[in-house]
Amino acid sequence: MSTIHLTNGDVAAESLRAALTAAGRDDRVHALRDDLAVGPLRGIDDMPEVRADFWERVSTDTRRDFLREFREQAKALDDIAHDDAHLVIWHGESAADQLMLRRVCYHLRNSPQRLNEVRLSVRDLTDAGAWAHTRKDRATSVGMFAPNVLQARLPQAAPISVLRISRLALEWQEVKQANGETRRWRDNVFTSGSFADLDAMILDQLTGDWQSAARIAAELMSAELGFLVSDNVVLWRFRELVASRRIRLRGDPNTWRTLELCGAPAPCPH
Numbered sequence: 001m002s003t004i005h006l007t008n009g010d011v012a013a014e015s016l017r018a019a020l021t022a023a024g025r026d027d028r029v030h031a032l033r034d035d036l037a038v039g040p041l042r043g044i045d046d047m048p049e050v051r052a053d054f055w056e057r058v059s060t061d062t063r064r065d066f067l068r069e070f071r072e073q074a075k076a077l078d079d080i081a082h083d084d085a086h087l088v089i090w091h092g093e094s095a096a097d098q099l100m101l102r103r104v105c106y107h108l109r110n111s112p113q114r115l116n117e118v119r120l121s122v123r124d125l126t127d128a129g130a131w132a133h134t135r136k137d138r139a140t141s142v143g144m145f146a147p148n149v150l151q152a153r154l155p156q157a158a159p160i161s162v163l164r165i166s167r168l169a170l171e172w173q174e175v176k177q178a179n180g181e182t183r184r185w186r187d188n189v190f191t192s193g194s195f196a197d198l199d200a201m202i203l204d205q206l207t208g209d210w211q212s213a214a215r216i217a218a219e220l221m222s223a224e225l226g227f228l229v230s231d232n233v234v235l236w237r238f239r240e241l242v243a244s245r246r247i248r249l250r251g252d253p254n255t256w257r258t259l260e261l262c263g264a265p266a267p268c269p270h
Contacts, residue, residue, distance in 0.1 A: 002085040003027040008100040011037075011143035016090060018147035023154055026205040030080065033073060037097035045106070049137065058236040060253065062162075081107045085114070088157045090150075092120045092140035095185035095227035102172035105160070109169040115160045118153050120145060139228055178224035184226025191226070198229065198237050199246075206263035213238065213249070213259035229254075235248045 011029035030107025039054035048070035091097040243248040251258035
């Protein structure tokens with residue numbers, strides 16, 4: 001029987017493909033391209049528009065057709081659910097990876113014998129300088145791990161018990177119903193948060209002077225939030241704060257090294 005490996009995101013998928021090639025295996029790898037830790041979830045499994053509308057607001061990439069992408073992803077997930085291949089779900093200790101795990105378990109709950117997993121944690125990170133080592137929550141995603149680390153873990157794929165699959169599928173339904181703006185994962189429990197939490201952290205770092213937007217973004221992306229914040233989400237919150245006249249932004253929003261921000265409404269120095 002064939003095997004399909006599932007990851008959260010393209011970076012993780014490419015690293016895993018390299019690991020499989022090095023191991024002389026031709027298993028399929030499928031990336032689920034959605035950061036489920038942010039944005040609305042209610043209706044996600046029935047209406048691709050829910051997530052497409054959200055990411056159209058967040059992204060500045062006008063060339064992408066998010067509705068088409070999410071429709072294709074929904075079809076791919078449905079096809080996988082009706083396939084007969086073994087599935088290996090790769091996940092780290094981050095909210096997005098854990099939500100992906102629960103979503104797949106929900107879709108495959110009627111075929112539990114097909115589900116396997118590889119669990120990764122900060123202990124598997126070979127880069128001693130990786131910033132994940134400094135986080136109290138030790139949050140990690142599969143995309144952080146080098147192909148050689150993933151290759152070493154290939155033989156450790158293990159079946160997920162029927163009882164655990166049922167519990168994870170139920171947790172996915174509960175998280176969808178809660179429908180928070182953000183989702184934090186701590187001590188194996190999800191709680192809802194808001195984008196206002198991110199905005200407050202941005203505003204707390206501002207002074208009356210222009211500051212590097214990249215530095216403030218880095219602080220936010222490494223903060224103990226219970227989920228990993230992407231640069232796209234940070235830029236979106238910058239734009240939202242500008243729109244509400246709470247900060248000022250100057251420079252090219254597509255180039256971090258030129259982008260600066262300053263608190264408002266007080267005038268910023270030239």
